[in-house]
Amino acid sequence: MTRRDDARVEKALQGADFPAGKQDLLDYAQTRDAGEETLQGLRALPDREFANLRDAVDAVPQEPEGSDVPGGTERVPDI
Template identity: 50%
Template sequence: MTDADERRVNKALQGLEFPADKAELIRYAEDREADPRTLRALRALPDGTYGNSDEVERSVPQRPEQETPGR
């Protein structure tokens, strides 16, 4: 994940109360009208619950655009 990706993810999740699972992260970002690249990065996350935005950042694959669609 690039620095720009990290900034987009942080912005999309700003104000979210953690812990949150993958579905909650995506739903929150969608509600905030996050851009498609940010949503793609969040959809590429492994299933699970995240304690804070740092955990989310560390868990996004390096190249989320290459992840399998529908994840």
């Protein structure tokens, strides 16, 4: 996932009930016909409960912009 993919993840999870676990979010995104890239990013989420949409989006591992190598790292939220 890249930063520009955040909007796709947000769209796929819009309206989901929180708190929610990883599998709950994956199931929800699939019912909304999320694309494979979006689902791949959601599959990479840590196996935990997410408090809200922002918490879930921020936990999706990121790849540097322009990178074609999978396996980005989890973002650290700005404080």
